[in-house]
Amino acid sequence: MELTASIVAFVKELSDFSYELSVLDHVWNILFPDKEKKWNYLHVNKYKHTFYITHVGGDRGLEVDPKKGVRAMEAMGASSCCVENHGQLAQEWDPLITSARKWLKIVWRDWIKANKRIHAEYPLRHRYGFAPNALIRASLPDVYRLDEELGKDRTTKLVRLVEDGFFFKAENTEVSSMTAADYFQYCRIAYIAGKRKEEKVDESLSGREMYSRYADGRHEGLLDIDPTSEQEFANWIGGTHPQRGGGGHPWEIKRGGNTTHIDLTVSRPSLYRQEGFKVELRGESIGRMVETMRMFLAIHEAKLPISIANPEGVRKRLLAQDNIGIISSYASLHRANQHFDQDADVYDVMYYDDLGRFKRRITPFVTWEPLPILKPKDA
Numbered sequence: 001m002e003l004t005a006s007i008v009a010f011v012k013e014l015s016d017f018s019y020e021l022s023v024l025d026h027v028w029n030i031l032f033p034d035k036e037k038k039w040n041y042l043h044v045n046k047y048k049h050t051f052y053i054t055h056v057g058g059d060r061g062l063e064v065d066p067k068k069g070v071r072a073m074e075a076m077g078a079s080s081c082c083v084e085n086h087g088q089l090a091q092e093w094d095p096l097i098t099s100a101r102k103w104l105k106i107v108w109r110d111w112i113k114a115n116k117r118i119h120a121e122y123p124l125r126h127r128y129g130f131a132p133n134a135l136i137r138a139s140l141p142d143v144y145r146l147d148e149e150l151g152k153d154r155t156t157k158l159v160r161l162v163e164d165g166f167f168f169k170a171e172n173t174e175v176s177s178m179t180a181a182d183y184f185q186y187c188r189i190a191y192i193a194g195k196r197k198e199e200k201v202d203e204s205l206s207g208r209e210m211y212s213r214y215a216d217g218r219h220e221g222l223l224d225i226d227p228t229s230e231q232e233f234a235n236w237i238g239g240t241h242p243q244r245g246g247g248g249h250p251w252e253i254k255r256g257g258n259t260t261h262i263d264l265t266v267s268r269p270s271l272y273r274q275e276g277f278k279v280e281l282r283g284e285s286i287g288r289m290v291e292t293m294r295m296f297l298a299i300h301e302a303k304l305p306i307s308i309a310n311p312e313g314v315r316k317r318l319l320a321q322d323n324i325g326i327i328s329s330y331a332s333l334h335r336a337n338q339h340f341d342q343d344a345d346v347y348d349v350m351y352y353d354d355l356g357r358f359k360r361r362i363t364p365f366v367t368w369e370p371l372p373i374l375k376p377k378d379a
Contacts, residue, residue: 003090004070006097011051011064013104014044018377029372031118032103034095039122042100055096057126057330060089111375118371124359125352126330129368130323130344137320139358147318149290154297155318161300162315170276173307174269178277180236181227183266184208186279186299186306187215187253190264193298194254194291216255218248237266237277259335260285262292282309286348289317317347325349326366 019026026046033039041056051064052073061073072089107114136143147155166172175182184207191210195201205213212223221243225232235241254262262283269278281299283292292308299306308314316322325346327336333349340346355362 003094003097006101007053007062007064007070007093008066010097010101010104011044011046011053011066013101014051016108016376017104018375018379019046028374030100030103030374031122031371032100033121034099039126040096040099041126042096055092057328058092060092062093107374108376111379115371115373115375122371124363124366124368126328127326127352127368127371128328128339129326129366130340130346131326131362131366133317133320133322133324133348135362135365136324136350139361140355144286146286146289146293147320150293150318154293158293158297159315159318162311167307167311170269171305173280173305174276174278175305176276177230177234178266178279179228179230179233180222180225181208183222183233183264184211184227186264186304187211189298189302189304190253190262190281190295194262194295196291211253214254216249216252216261218250218252220245220248220250222250237268238274254283254288254291256285256288260287262288262295264295278307279305280307280309284309284313284347289314313345313347316345321345322347323367326352329353 014028017028019028021027022045028042028044030042030044031039032042043054043056045052045054049065049067051062051066053062053064055061063071063073103114137145150158161167186207188205188207188210191201191214192203201210201214208223208227211219221236221241224243225236225241232241236244249261251263251265252261253264256262262281265280265282266277267280268274269276281292281296283289283295293314296306296308313322322345325337325340325344325348327333327339327349329351331339336349337346352359
């Protein structure tokens with residue numbers, strides 16, 4: 001059977017199996033072994049009358065309209081050529097679709113036995129789960145540790161502040177009034193305290209000059225208002241100052257990507273209060289967390305009100321009371337912690353293979369996410 005006909009037959013056969021609903025799309029997740037007993041994963045999404053097949057961990061996908069035929073999908077989702085005209089694609093997809101269709105027959109005959117086999121044989125390196133950070137820390141001698149990088153004294157101090165309820169008291173995190181110059185003074189302390197070994201910070205500069213040089217640059221007019229006026233700063237915060245622009249990143253005091261920069265934000269304490277300001281540091285990525293904590297402690301030592309995002313989470317990470325996410329070998333590490341529910345306390349991730357010779361020790365402690373169940377509609 002030619003490949004296009006085989007693919008169309010495959011999506012028609014899927015109609016006999018239960019699907020999940022994503023908004024109005026029908027979704028099937030098929031885990032199956034090929035003839036070499038290597039496990040594969042096809043994600044099939046049906047939108048109206050078109051099927052989109054993704055070989056999870058592969059480079060391309062397929063767009064299937066049973067009436068119009070099959071087209072290859074590039075990595076960014078754009079359709080390219082017909083499958084029949086691309087020998088390399090046919091070489092990749094023919095054994096996949098053939099193996100997937102054979103697996104559907106096995107599931108149809110005994111779906112419980114088939115899914116039991118998946119749970120027994122599907123490679124752990126392709127699964128998602130999480131393990132206690134304390135166990136990871138105690139097992140892997142070279143694992144990066146926030147507490148060691150921050151230092152014992154600073155770690156003890158920050159943990160104690162959290163445990164003593166520091167962040168629940170408004171006088172510790174809020175100021176009654178503020179100017180742009182006040183904000184830039186916060187920035188100056190932060191830049192000096194958070195300086196990395198490879199960085200050069202000119203300590204002769206004023207806070208405003210440091211912000212102008214080291215921050216993101218899209219300041220939305222913060223550098224243009226009267227630096228000594230409380231009223232102008234309040235109007236700027238409220239979005240009513242004529243110098244307030246839009247589309248910038250005024251709080252990004254240290255540049256980075258979407259998740260790898262550091263913010264020093266100023267905001268009203270709540271939506272219902274138009275007086276006072278809360279000052280907070282946020283830099284939760286593993287590569288910026290120590291900088292952020294050093295900034296916080298330096299500002300606190302300067303006796304300025306300051307908060308840090310998710311202080312309870314900071315404490316957990318320092319004491320290894322959080323969890324480390326285990327992600328599939330074909331997944332990107334970028335933003336991978338966002339795959340997990342917030343209550344899982346996963347801030348950092350790693351691949352299963354990174355456990356090395358400690359896999360047997362750690363695996364019994366991993367909480368694995370359930371694998372998808374494929375079954376006939378009427379089962």
